[in-house]
Amino acid sequence: MSVDDQLRVAFETTDESWEPETEVALRDVVARHRRGVLLRRGAVAGVVAAAVAAGVVLLGGGPVSDDTAPDPLTPPSSPAPSFGRTVLQGRWLTEAVDETALRQAMTAAGDGAYADAVIDQLPSTPFRLLWVVDRGTAQLEAVTVAGREETVLDQTSILVGGDEVTIAPRFGEGSNIHTFAVDGDQLRLTFVSTTEPAQSGIPGGVWQRLLYDGFELTRE
């Protein structure tokens, strides 16, 4: 039998077991879509509540230009969190990262014991990490050095207040706090805390320290 005939035989079966699962899948997809919207709305509500409780002026809600002067009513020592355009707005890219660099970064963060498990779940190296921040949402991607094929690693809502950014997965539990420092076109994040549960035995903080803090980001 020729290869073509073998392929046609191999693919001749139509698996009809997907049809009964379609309604459940539709409900799940719609529910996930709704949760994504609610999460972002929840962030808005949380900011409003925090701002009211603190008696500060809310910056978020609409686009704020990067060069906007500080609001005189906002205490410099406790700026209101913002989900609008912030200093983080834009596309931030690391240098190419290979497996050695991943292991070094994890060892430096005290997470070397998880290196094998983490690297096994990441795309083939080398890649660059690309963090795309657009107001209250952000997406972390691994972009292959050759061909710029991208793999989405994390889709999140973010909330910026002072030198802290809270990163919350859009479809998962918990959130993560990092401090950040922008120096010209360079950005460094430093992990503070997480309430994310472990994934496949890997604590949420391990991922955060590696993927967000492990490598300096440069504005693209």
Added chain:
Amino acid sequence: MDEPAGPDVLHGSVLRAVPTAPADFDTIFRVEFPRVARTVHHIVGDRRQADEVTQDAFLELLRHWPKVSTYERPDLWVRRVAIRKAQRERHRSWRRGELERVTVEPAAAEPSTPAPEVLRAVRELGPKQRAIVVLFYFEDRPMTEIAEIVGCSESTGWSQLHNARKRLAETLGEEVTDDVR
């Protein structure tokens, strides 16, 4: 073919009411979900992953529905998203636990087929060749559509299919017959 929309569209949904699925989205979902899932199942080889990838693709479709619903072939758009996600599936797992909903029996993990050794050989192909073979032999799609779905020229699609058939012939110990064009 139109590319999936970017984060601007995602952000825009903040301004909308908490959505339910539009009726026409429901219709395309009910028709296309099983078809796309079957194809993705052949590409990734694992039912649970196929379910996840296919749902992710339709979630993208729902997010971008106001725009994609104006396209001539939203079904090709969602296939393209699903197949690209399937090609990257083994590298996207670090948040998988959060998206897991159901556990599928291991016995149901692989697609059913009278020739499992052939499907195993197909899964050893590179991601693009694998997708082209599945779309050509399983979905029986013309190369013009296949090229659009996988994002290459038609001539590249034929070339990739030719190379895939040669490699499968080697693996299966067969000779390649005439060109399938």
